[in-house]
Amino acid sequence: MTKTTAVSDLEKSGEVAALKLMASHRQIRAISMNNSVFPHNPSWAIQFQDERRKIATVFGEAAVTIHHMGSTSIPGILAKPIIDILVEASDLTKIDDLSQGMVELGYEVVGEFGIRNRRYFRKSRPDGTRTRHVHTFLQGSPEAERHLAFRDFLRCNEAKAQAYSDLKARLTKGGESLSWDDYLDGKDPFIKATEREAVEWYRRNRL
Numbered sequence: 001m002t003k004t005t006a007v008s009d010l011e012k013s014g015e016v017a018a019l020k021l022m023a024s025h026r027q028i029r030a031i032s033m034n035n036s037v038f039p040h041n042p043s044w045a046i047q048f049q050d051e052r053r054k055i056a057t058v059f060g061e062a063a064v065t066i067h068h069m070g071s072t073s074i075p076g077i078l079a080k081p082i083i084d085i086l087v088e089a090s091d092l093t094k095i096d097d098l099s100q101g102m103v104e105l106g107y108e109v110v111g112e113f114g115i116r117n118r119r120y121f122r123k124s125r126p127d128g129t130r131t132r133h134v135h136t137f138l139q140g141s142p143e144a145e146r147h148l149a150f151r152d153f154l155r156c157n158e159a160k161a162q163a164y165s166d167l168k169a170r171l172t173k174g175g176e177s178l179s180w181d182d183y184l185d186g187k188d189p190f191i192k193a194t195e196r197e198a199v200e201w202y203r204r205n206r207l
Helices: 003-030 043-062 092-098 100-104 142-156 158-171 180-204
Strands: 063-069 083-089 107-111 119-124 130-138
Touching: 043 063, 043 083, 043 092, 043 100, 063 142, 083 092, 083 142, 092 100, 092 119, 092 130, 100 107, 130 142, 142 158, 142 180, 158 180
Parallel strands: 083 130
Antiparallel strands: 063 083, 107 119, 119 130
16 A cells, blocks of 8 residues: 555545534434423432543543533433533643543543534433533633533522523424424523623632
8 A cells, every 4th residue: 555545545534534423413413302301300410420430530630620510410400311521621632642431431532523622522322312421621711610600500590590491391392393403592592691690600609
């Protein structure tokens, strides 16, 4: 095999990997979100703790703190049964070096996936049902702060949490088919407005 052929094969394999990732992303976005959220389940916190221990073993000291985030971390609100995890890392290069350990836990290594300075991992069952999202950012980064602020603000503000839950119920109640994109677009104005308020609150009342 010539050097030129080898390079060409590498380029093709990279293109194939990129196309597979794009196809996977399109498939996820085509999934109907109707009736896809459920009442809070106390087992979600237990599932997080179990996964946290496994992730801590993989990343070691590179993972400064591992948090439960997203709707499954907020008691009393509707959520998709996917455990969202936030890893605050000391060094993203170390996370990259250790990412094979996440593959061995059943995760797909997705890289930044549209958010600069993020390392994103996701896990699914054999039938394709998503079960875990792991978002890794540098410790103290604005993105990490944003996620933690939103979580803690809703945990401490029952009315705002209920408003978010009610919005999810309205979006996913059935009727016309709701895509993943429609679901995200429907939540976006509420999330953006609440995040601004939450970050200000979080900085005043760091928990």
